[in-house]
Amino acid sequence: MSMQTGLATSTTQLRTYAPATDVSVAAPAPRLEIARAEPVAARRNPRTEPGPVRLIIIALAIAFLSIFVVLPLVVVFASAFSKGIVAYFAALAEPEALAAIKLTLLIAAISVTFNLVFGVVAAWAISKFEFTGKTFLITLIDLPFSVSPVISGLVFVLLFGAQGYFGPWLQAHNVHILFAVPGIALATIFVTFPFVARALIPLMQEQGTQEEEAAISLGASGLQTFFRVTLPNIKWGLLYGVLLCNARAMGEFGAVSVVSGHIRGETNTMPLLVEILYNEYQFVASFAIASLLAMLALITLVAKTVLERRLDEAEVPDGD
Amino acid sequence: MAIEVTNIVKKFGSFAALDNVDLKVADGELLALLGPSGSGKTTLLRIIAGLDWPDSGEVAIDGENALSRGASERQVGFVFQHYALFRHMTVFENVAFGLRVQPRAIRKDEATIRARVKNLLDLVQLDWLANRYPSQLSGGQRQRIALARALAIEPRILLLDEPFGALDAKVRKELRQWLRSLHNEIHVTSIFVTHDQEEALEVANRVVVMDKGRIEQIGSPGEVYDNPATAFVHGFIGESIVLPVDVAGDAVQLDGRPLNIPALGAASGAAKLFVRRHDMAVGPAGTGALEGAIRHVRSFGPIQRAEVALAGTEGKTVIEIDAPRDRELQAGEIVSLQPRRYRIFAAQG
Amino acid sequence: MSTAVARRSTLPGFGLTMGLTLTWLSVIILIPLAALFLKTFELSLDQFWSIVASRRTLNALKISFGLSFAAACVNLVMGTIIVWALVRYRFPGRRLFDAIVDIPFALPTAVAGVALTQLFAQKGWLGAPLAELGIKVAFTPIGIFIAMIFIGIPFVVRTVQPVLIDLDPEIEEAAASLGANRWHTVFRVILPSLIPALLTGFALAFARAIGEYGSVIFIAGNLPNVSEIAPLLIVIRLSEFRYADATAIAVVMLVASFLIIFLINRLQRWAQARIPVH
Numbered sequence: 001m002s003m004q005t006g007l008a009t010s011t012t013q014l015r016t017y018a019p020a021t022d023v024s025v026a027a028p029a030p031r032l033e034i035a036r037a038e039p040v041a042a043r044r045n046p047r048t049e050p051g052p053v054r055l056i057i058i059a060l061a062i063a064f065l066s067i068f069v070v071l072p073l074v075v076v077f078a079s080a081f082s083k084g085i086v087a088y089f090a091a092l093a094e095p096e097a098l099a100a101i102k103l104t105l106l107i108a109a110i111s112v113t114f115n116l117v118f119g120v121v122a123a124w125a126i127s128k129f130e131f132t133g134k135t136f137l138i139t140l141i142d143l144p145f146s147v148s149p150v151i152s153g154l155v156f157v158l159l160f161g162a163q164g165y166f167g168p169w170l171q172a173h174n175v176h177i178l179f180a181v182p183g184i185a186l187a188t189i190f191v192t193f194p195f196v197a198r199a200l201i202p203l204m205q206e207q208g209t210q211e212e213e214a215a216i217s218l219g220a221s222g223l224q225t226f227f228r229v230t231l232p233n234i235k236w237g238l239l240y241g242v243l244l245c246n247a248r249a250m251g252e253f254g255a256v257s258v259v260s261g262h263i264r265g266e267t268n269t270m271p272l273l274v275e276i277l278y279n280e281y282q283f284v285a286s287f288a289i290a291s292l293l294a295m296l297a298l299i300t301l302v303a304k305t306v307l308e309r310r311l312d313e314a315e316v317p318d319g320d
Numbered sequence: 321m322a323i324e325v326t327n328i329v330k331k332f333g334s335f336a337a338l339d340n341v342d343l344k345v346a347d348g349e350l351l352a353l354l355g356p357s358g359s360g361k362t363t364l365l366r367i368i369a370g371l372d373w374p375d376s377g378e379v380a381i382d383g384e385n386a387l388s389r390g391a392s393e394r395q396v397g398f399v400f401q402h403y404a405l406f407r408h409m410t411v412f413e414n415v416a417f418g419l420r421v422q423p424r425a426i427r428k429d430e431a432t433i434r435a436r437v438k439n440l441l442d443l444v445q446l447d448w449l450a451n452r453y454p455s456q457l458s459g460g461q462r463q464r465i466a467l468a469r470a471l472a473i474e475p476r477i478l479l480l481d482e483p484f485g486a487l488d489a490k491v492r493k494e495l496r497q498w499l500r501s502l503h504n505e506i507h508v509t510s511i512f513v514t515h516d517q518e519e520a521l522e523v524a525n526r527v528v529v530m531d532k533g534r535i536e537q538i539g540s541p542g543e544v545y546d547n548p549a550t551a552f553v554h555g556f557i558g559e560s561i562v563l564p565v566d567v568a569g570d571a572v573q574l575d576g577r578p579l580n581i582p583a584l585g586a587a588s589g590a591a592k593l594f595v596r597r598h599d600m601a602v603g604p605a606g607t608g609a610l611e612g613a614i615r616h617v618r619s620f621g622p623i624q625r626a627e628v629a630l631a632g633t634e635g636k637t638v639i640e641i642d643a644p645r646d647r648e649l650q651a652g653e654i655v656s657l658q659p660r661r662y663r664i665f666a667a668q669g
Numbered sequence: 670m671s672t673a674v675a676r677r678s679t680l681p682g683f684g685l686t687m688g689l690t691l692t693w694l695s696v697i698i699l700i701p702l703a704a705l706f707l708k709t710f711e712l713s714l715d716q717f718w719s720i721v722a723s724r725r726t727l728n729a730l731k732i733s734f735g736l737s738f739a740a741a742c743v744n745l746v747m748g749t750i751i752v753w754a755l756v757r758y759r760f761p762g763r764r765l766f767d768a769i770v771d772i773p774f775a776l777p778t779a780v781a782g783v784a785l786t787q788l789f790a791q792k793g794w795l796g797a798p799l800a801e802l803g804i805k806v807a808f809t810p811i812g813i814f815i816a817m818i819f820i821g822i823p824f825v826v827r828t829v830q831p832v833l834i835d836l837d838p839e840i841e842e843a844a845a846s847l848g849a850n851r852w853h854t855v856f857r858v859i860l861p862s863l864i865p866a867l868l869t870g871f872a873l874a875f876a877r878a879i880g881e882y883g884s885v886i887f888i889a890g891n892l893p894n895v896s897e898i899a900p901l902l903i904v905i906r907l908s909e910f911r912y913a914d915a916t917a918i919a920v921v922m923l924v925a926s927f928l929i930i931f932l933i934n935r936l937q938r939w940a941q942a943r944i945p946v947h
Contacts, residue, residue, distance in 0.1 A: 047757075047841050049851055054758055061754035062766060064747050067795070068819050069772050072784035075794065079787055118693050125686035137690075143698055146926055148880025149778075150900040151919045154907065155701035158708050163912050165704060190697055210404035212680050213371050216391045217398040218418035218473055222681035228421070232408040251777025253883035258904060271779035271883070278783045278887065287787075290780040297775035301768060371679045391679055 076294045079287035091285035092292070099265045100273040100289065106181065107256075107269060108249040111188040115245050119196025120238070124226075126197075127204035128212065138201065144193045152190045153258025156183055179261030184269065187255040192245045199241030200234055203311075207233055240307045247300040251293055321382040321476040321509050322347050323368060328377035330363055330533075337363040338374065339533035345477075345511060350503045352524035353513045356556070360533040361513045362401075365479050368511070369398045381476060397475030397508075401482040403466040405454035411465050412450040415440055418473035440468040443502070460491040464498075471506070480512035484519060496523050517557045521545060529553045551665035554594040561600065561639045563593040567664060577632050579609040586664035595662045597642040598623070602649065608656030612639075617649050624649055628657065705923070708916040720917040725893050726902065730921065733899040736810060737878035740817030744874045745867060747818075748825025749860075755826075756833045770826045773819050778883025785816050786887040808890030813898060816885045821874030828870035829863055836862060865937045872933035876926045 048054065081088055091097060122141065126134060144152065158164050160177040170177060177183045211233065215225040231238075253271040260267040268276065270289050277286035323345040330338040338360045345351050353361040366372040368379055370391030379386040386394055405414050419433045428436070441447040444464040454462055463483060470478060483499065484492040500523050503510055514520050520527045521541040529536045529544055529552070537549040548554035555562065566573045567583045572593065579593075605611060612628040615638065619625075623642045626649050630637040641657065643649060709717065720726060754760070755767050773781065789796040789806040799806055806812050836859065844854040860867075882900040890896040899922055906915040 047838055047845075049855075057750055058754045058758055058760050060747075061751040062760075062762075064751065064822075065766055065769055068815075068822065069769050071794065072781060072788055072819070073772060073776070075784045075788045076780060079784075118690070121686045122690040122694075125683060125690050128680050129683045129687075131687075137694075140694055140698065143702070146876060146880075146930055147702070148882065148900050148919075148922060148926070150882045150903050151705070151880070151923060154903060154915055154919050155705050157907060158704045158912065158916065159701055161912070163910065165707075186697070190701065193697055209680060210400055210402060211406055213391070214398070214400055214404040214406070214469075215417065215421070216679060216681075217369055217371065217394075217396060218421065218469065219392050219395070220417070220421040221392060224421045225680070226682075228417070229406055232406075247775055251780070253777060253779040253782075254900065257882075258907060271777050274779045274783060275887075278786075283787075286783060290783055293777045293780045297772065297777065297780075301771055301775050304771075305768060390681075
C-alpha cells in the first residue's frame with residue numbers, strides 16, 4: 001500500500017478537507033487537444049465518448065466551476081480593491097482590523113498547538129497498538145466533522161453561559177470563558193479537533209511499527225524512538241494536518257460567532273469582522289479582511305498540493 | 321552468551337503460537353529455527369528479543385531473567401525480516417543509531433562512534449555506502465546494513481528474522497556463506513529464523529524444527545536430515561516418498577500386501593512409511609519389497625528421476641525416485657524397489 | 670520464579686497516550702455534546718414538542734433540510750460531470766480546475782457568504798443579468814440553495830474521483846467487446862459501480878449543507894418562515910437567551926444528520942455488497 005493510498009483513505013474517511021489524490025499521477029496520458037476532435041480514434045477507443053459529448057461535459061464542468069467557485073473568489077478581490085489600493089490598506093490598518101488579525105492569529109496558535117499535541121498522541125495510541133474499539137474511537141474523533149458549527153458553539157454556551165452548567169460557578173469566581181478568548185479557543189479546538197489526528201493515523205498505520213521496534217531493540221528509549229525515528233517519518237503528514245487545521249481555525253465562523261459575543265476590538269476574529277463590516281455596508285473594509293482570508297485559503301491550497309507531492313515522492317524510493 | 325527458554329506459552333486469541341516451548345542455546349552457537357509459516361518460530365525469536373511477551377514461561381540470557389527487561393535493555397541485536405532501516409537516515413547514521421541513543425553516562429564520544437561505525441561497515445564490506453539512504457540500496461546491501469546496525473550495540477546475542485527471505489535466489493546463496501563466515505569471525509551467539517530447509521541445513525550448527533507452536537526436533541543438520549524424529553520433520557526436511565502402510569508386530573503391509581521390511585519398532589496400526597527418493601534402490605523385477613512400472617524418466621546431472629506406478633494399486637500410487645545413472649532406466653520397464661533407509665511413523669503422530 | 674508474565678507491549682507509551690486521548694476527547698468533544706442532550710432532558714416532552722412543532726421552527730427545519738436535499742442533488746449530478754471531465758478527459762487547465770474544486774473547502778465560510786451575496790445581489794455581476802430576467806437570487810431561498818451548492822460540490826467530487834480513477838478499465842473493455850455501445854457501458858457498467866461513492870458524496874454534501882451557517886446567512890435574507898435556516902434560528906434563540914429552544918432545535922438537527930449519515934452508510938454497504946467495485 002502506498003502512502004498515496006493512505007492519504008486517499010484519509011480523504012474518504014475524513015470526508016472533508018483531506019484532498020484527494022492528484023489525478024494527474026494516476027492518469028499519465030498525453031495531452032490531447034479537445035477542440036481537435038479525432039472522430040476515428042474516438043470511435044475506435046472503447047473507453048471514451050464521442051467528441052461532441054466530451055466537449056459538452058468539459059464545457060459543463062468548466063462553466064459550473066467558474067460560476068460557482070472561481071467567480072466568488074474573484075469578487076472578493078475585486079470588491080476589496082474597488083476603491084483603490086489606498087482604501088484597501090487603510091481598511092486593513094484600522095485598529096479594529098488589526099485587533100481581529102491579532103486575535104485570529106492567537107486563536108489559531110492555541111488551537112493548532114493543542115490539536116498538534118493531541119493529534120500526535122492520539123495517532124500514536126491508535127496506530128501503534130492493537131486494542132478493541134479502535135474504529136469506534138476514530139469515529140468519536142471524527143464527530144466534530146458532522147456537527148454543525150453553530151451547534152459546536154452552542155454546546156459551550158450550555159456549559160459556560162450565564163445559564164449554563166458551570167455558568168454560576170464561573171461568575172462567582174470571576175472567570176471569563178464565554179465572550180472571551182478561552183471560549184473562542186475552545187470552540188475552535190472543537191471544530192478543528194480531527195484534522196491532525198486524521199492526517200497522521202492512516203500514515204502511521206501504514207508505516208507500521210518495525211522501525212520503532214528496531215530503535216527500541218537498539219537501546220533507544222521511548223522518547224528517543226519518537227523524536228529520532230517516528231517524527232522524521234511523519235513530519236510531512238504532520239505539517240499537512242497542521243496546515244488544514246490552521247486554515248480552518250483561522251476561518252471558523254459559525255462556532256466562534258456563537259461564543260464570541262462580538263465585542264468590538266476584543267472578541268472579533270477576522271471572519272466575524274467580515275460579517276460586521278459587511279452588515280454595516282463597509283464593503284471595502286469587509287472585503288479587505290475577506291481578501292486576507294481568501295489569500296490564506298489559496299496559500300493553504302498551494303501548500304497542500306506541494307505537500308501531497310512530497311508525501312508521494314517520499315513514498316517512491318521506498319518501494320522494494 | 322547462552323540462552324535458556326523454558327515452558328514458553330504464547331496465545332493470540334485462541335490460537336497457540338507457542339505451546340510450551342523449551343530451548344537451550346549454547347554460547348557461540350549459530351542456531352536455525354526452521355518451520356513452516358505459523359509454526360511460531362518468529363514469535364519465539366521476538367520473545368527472546370523482548371519485542372513480544374509470552375503468556376507464561378521464562379527466558380534467561382546468560383542465566384539472567386530476560387523477561388524483567390524491555391527490549392531496549394536486553395542488548396540483543398535483532399535483524400528484521402524487512403530490515404526496518406530508518407528511511408530518513410543515511411547508512412552511517414543507521415549504524416550509529418544504537419551508539420547515539422546510549423545513556424549519556426556510557427555514550428562514547430563522536431570520534432569513537434565514527435570509528436566503530438567505520439569498522440562495522442568494513443566488516444560488512446559496505447563502507448563505500450556510508451552516505452547513501454536505505455532507499456538507494458539493493459536488498460542484499462540493506463540486509464548487511466541491518467546486520468551492521470544490530471552489531472553496533474555489541475549485542476550479547478544476535479537474532480535474525482528470515483534474514484534472506486526477501487532476497488532473490490542468487491543473492492541469498494552468497495549471503496548464506498557470508499553469514500557463516502561472519503559468524504566464524506565474530507562468534508556471537510546467533511539464532512536465525514527460516515522456512516527454507518536448505519538454508520537452515522547449510523548455515524546452522526544446529527537446527528530446531530518447529531511446527532504448530534511446538535519443537536519437533538533439535539539436532540545437527542545431519543541428524544535432522546538423516547534421523548528425523550517425527551513424521552513432520554521427515555516430510556518437511558528433504559523430499560520424501562510417503563506411503564500409507566499397516567503395521568502388525570514387526571510386519572509391514574501396503575494395501576494388504578506384505579513388504580518384506582522390518583517395522584523398526586513402530587507401533588501396530590495405521591502408519592506412514594517415509595523413504596528418501598535416493599534411498600529407494602532399484603533392482604530387477606522380483607527382487608525387492610515393492611514392485612512397479614516405470615512411467616517416465618528424466619535424467620539430469622548425476623541422477624535419473626523416475627516416476628514409478630506401484631503394482632497392486634491399479635497405477636494409482638505413483639512415486640518419484642532418484643537413481644544413479646549407472647544403468648539407464650526405460651519407461652515401461654518393470655522394476656522392484658527396496659528402501660535402503662526408511663522410517664515408519666504412526667499415522668496420527 | 671513465577672511463570673506468569675505481565676502482558677507488556679514492545680513500544681512504550683500506550684497507557685499514557687491512550688489516557689490523554691480519552692481525557693481530551695471527553696473534555697473537548699464528549700462532555701460538551703453530552704451537555705446538549707442533558708439540557709434537552711430538562712425539557713418535558715410537551716415543552717420539547719411545542720418548540721419543535723412551532724411554525725417558525727418547523728419552517729426553518731423544512732427550509733434547511735429541503736434546500737440541502739435539493740442542493741445535494743445538484744451536487745450529485747454536477748459533481749459526477751466534473752469528476753468525469755477531470756478524470757477521463759485532457760483539456761487545458763485541467764489540473765488548475767482540479768485544484769479549484771477544493772476552494773469551497775478552504776475558503777472561510779464567512780468569506781464565501783459575503784462573496785456569493787455580492788455576486789448575486791441585484792447589482793452584482795450575476796445578480797444584475799438575472800434580475801433582468803426577473804430572477805431574484807440574493808435574499809431569497811434561491812440564494813440559500815446557491816450557497817449550499819457552493820459548499821457541497823467538493824464532497825461529491827472528492828469522494829467519487831478516487832473510485833473512478835481506480836476503476837478497472839477492463840470492465841469497460843469487456844462491456845464494449847460484448848457489444849455494448851458507449852451509452853450502455855456508461856449507464857449500466859460504470860455508473861452502477863460508482864453508486865457507493867456517489868451515495869457517500871451525496872450524504873456528505875447533504876449533511877454539510879444542513880449544518881452550514883456562514884456561507885448561507887449573508888445571502889439568505891433571513892426572513893422567518895421564508896428564508897430562515899435552522900442554524901440561524903439557533904443563533905437567534907441563543908441571543909434571546911432562550912437556551913431551551915436553541916437546544917431543542919440543535920438536537921433535532923444533530924439527530925437528523927446522524928441519521929442521514931447512518932442511513933446512507935447502510936445504503937452504501939448494501940450497494941457495495943451488491944456491486945463489488947473490484
